[in-house]
Amino acid sequence: MEFTTLLTTARAHAGGRIEARRSDGEDIAVGFADFIDSAERLAGRLRAAGLVRGMQIGLQAPNVYEYLVWDLAAVALGAVLQAVPEDLPADKVAGLVEKRDVALWVYEKAENFAGVANAVPLAAALDGSTLPLDAAAAALADADLHSRVYSSGSSGYLKGLNISRRGTEVLVSDFVAAFGLCASDSHLIFLPLSNYQQRLSVYGCLWSGASFKLVRHTAVFQELGRYKPSFIVAPPAIYENIYAQYGRGPDAKDKLNAFLGGNIRFMITGMAPIRGAILTAFNQLGLRLLEAYGVTETGMIAWNTPRNQRIGSVGLPIHPEQLHFTPESEIVIRRPHPLSKGYFDSSESDSSNTFLADGAIATGDIGALDADGYLSLSGRKKEIIVTSGGTKFHPEEIERSLASIEVVRHAVVLMSRNDNRLVAVLVVPDSKDAAATRLVDDGVQAINAAAPSYKSIHRRVLTETLPSIENGMLTRNLKYDRKGVYRLFQAEIEQQG
Amino acid sequence: MTTIQDNAAELPALIGLVQQVAYDLPAGYAISAGSRFVEDLGLESVNRLMLMTLVEQEFGVSLEQHMPALIELQTVGDTARFIGSLRAGR
Incomplete structure (x- = not known):
């Protein structure tokens, strides 16, 4: 895929169709050629209003048709689309607007942009209205900067990522080739377009001629049967x-x-x-359900494909020569064109932990290759438990065993700070019931008997509290928040006996 | 407080659907009108989207226009009453 020819290539796919809802609530279906016409008309209006290559268009919007038009108009002009998450609250949006580096804001919720002179509603993509650009907003000099996107870190704050034009081209090309995307395919997109993965899918479909339908995530289950896609990503x-x-x-x-x-x-x-x-x-x-693995910072790393699949692995590395491991088995990617060029609006430590000085990207994931080259993941680096004897292991494998005990719904394994023992926090709906407790204890005993002594569970804490983001047991990405679990059960975890 | 008189006619069928989507719950866990989706049943947003789909199929109602109201409903009983009012055209 190449951005310079994306519009002409898409236009040539006579059978390509987009179905989506417009911001005025009307459901529409258009051919690729009509869509590209709309994007080029908008690009012409933006150019006439003074927009030049490298200037930013900020967009806060849900999955509606106009989002695609704004995106492709930006592609046509070489402008940088800043994709703001749909649910970012007004005060945070105000913080972005205050920087005065965006030439034009495009919004769904007018209240988030009240009093902003250089802002227009989504519908301005199609209605021919005036585009009040802030001419003082500077163009960004980096010709490889395609977009600015945000990803939510596990602690909930936003990390801004600069997305590479070339990195996107390489990744979309790899995807189209590996999965054989073609004009007979149809794709249902329901995750938010502000999450860059979905825009990659859009480019892949436009390039290969695959039709697609864009819906809001709340409609996913109804739309599967209605649209009958040939592939989905979820x-x-x-x-x-x-x-x-x-x-x-x-x-x-x-x-x-x-x-x-x-x-x-x-x-x-x-x-x-x-x-x-x-x-x-x-x-x-x-x-065919295929597991894939990637991180936004560098793009997709490995995937199972219709041709090469091994269940339990995340597939073959897309470019094996780019995959490296540290002595701790952390996956490090060194590639000529990573998807992201680095963070913006982020702390220095975030940046230097991920974007290494030599240009490599540290994923924070622990993994290994099997004899046939398939990659498996075993957990996150920051969650590794180091025993007092210096042995390192990942708690997830023990947690999986514990969660398979009949009455255990959730299991989180932690190290106590006072006596350096492994403690399991187990969510058991009827934790006071003697039969349930016995099942837990028998189960833990069996798991301990099969594990090396350093992986032995020394104490267990039973609770009926279901993990949630609100009570601190889950991160915003719905993974166990081990620090949060520790805080909640500190007294029981540290209780020696 | 929820009483039997308050319960909508849709409650028993809705409890059946909730049981289907709360597949993580231990066998025999009793779901009632007062069960809260998040705190008691541990439902995540995706489970609730599936519940919406099953409700549309079971009760022949369209929920798409009612998302803001649905998000506010915290218990199974509240939801049964809401579906009841939709079916009655209120």
Whole structure:
């Protein structure tokens, strides 16, 4: 894929169609050529208003048709689209506006941009209205800067990422080739476009001629059966929910096909680990569910594809020569064109921990390659437990065993600070029930018996409190917040005896 | 306080659907009108989206226009009453 020819290439795909809702609430379906016409008309108006290459267009909007028009107009002009998360509150938006580095703001919620002179509603993409640019906003000099996006860190604050033009081109090209995207494909996009992954999918579809439909995430389950996509990209929770409803019983295959629309060629999952049983079940039922792995800072790293799949791994590295491991088994990527060029609006330590001085990107993930070159992940570097004897291991594998005890719904393994012992915090719905307690203790004993002594659970803390973001047991990315769990149960964790 | 008289006719069928989406709950866990989606049942937003889909199929209602109201509903009983009012065209 190349941005310089993306618009002409997309226009030539006569069968390519986009379905989406416009900001005025009307559902529309347009051919690629009409869409590109709209984007080029908007680019012409922006140029006439004074926009030049490198200037920023800020956009805070949900998944509506005009979002795509603004994005492709920016591509046509070489402008930098700053994609602000849809749910960023007004005070934070005001902070971005105050910087005065964006030439034109585009919004859905007028209240977030009250009194901002250089702001227009989304519909201005199509209605021919005046575009009041802030001519004082400087153009950014880096010709490789394609977009500015935000990703939420696990602690909830926003990290701004500068996205590379060339990095995007390489990644989209790899994706189109590995998954054989073509004009007969159709893709349902429901995750927010402000998350850059979705814009990569848009570029991939436009380049290959695959039709796509853009919806809000709340409509995902209804739209699968309605639109009948040939591929989707979704986090594990989506597949787990679908499996729980339709994946069991003798007619599971028919029920799943009916729910998914019956046209699925492949489905991709990533963003968080998925349970092996779910992957196996979908694939055994003939629905190709493929696990992939990447980080926004560098882009996709490995993926299972229709041609090469190994369940339990995240697939073959896309470019094996770019994959390296530190002595601690942390995955480090060294590639000529990473997806991101670095953070903006971020602390120095964030930046230097991830973007290493030699140009490599440290993922923070621990992994290993098997004999055939498939990559497996075993957890996050910052969560590694170091025993008093210096042995290092990742708590997730013990947590998986503990969570398989019948009455245990969640398991978090931590090291006590006072006596350096492994403590398991176990969520058990009926924690005072003697039979449940016995099941837990028998289960823990069996797990301990099968593990080396340094992985032995010394104490267990039983609770009925379900993990949530509100009580501090989950991060905003819905992973266990080990510090939060420790804070909540510190007294019990440190109780010696 | 929720009483039996308050409960909508949709409650038993809704409890069945909630049981389907709260697949993480231990077998035999009793879901009632007072069960809270997040605190008691541990439902995440994706589970609630699936519940919406099942509710639309089961009760023949369209919920798309009612997202802001649905997000505010915290218990199974409140939701049953809300569906009841939609079906009654109120």
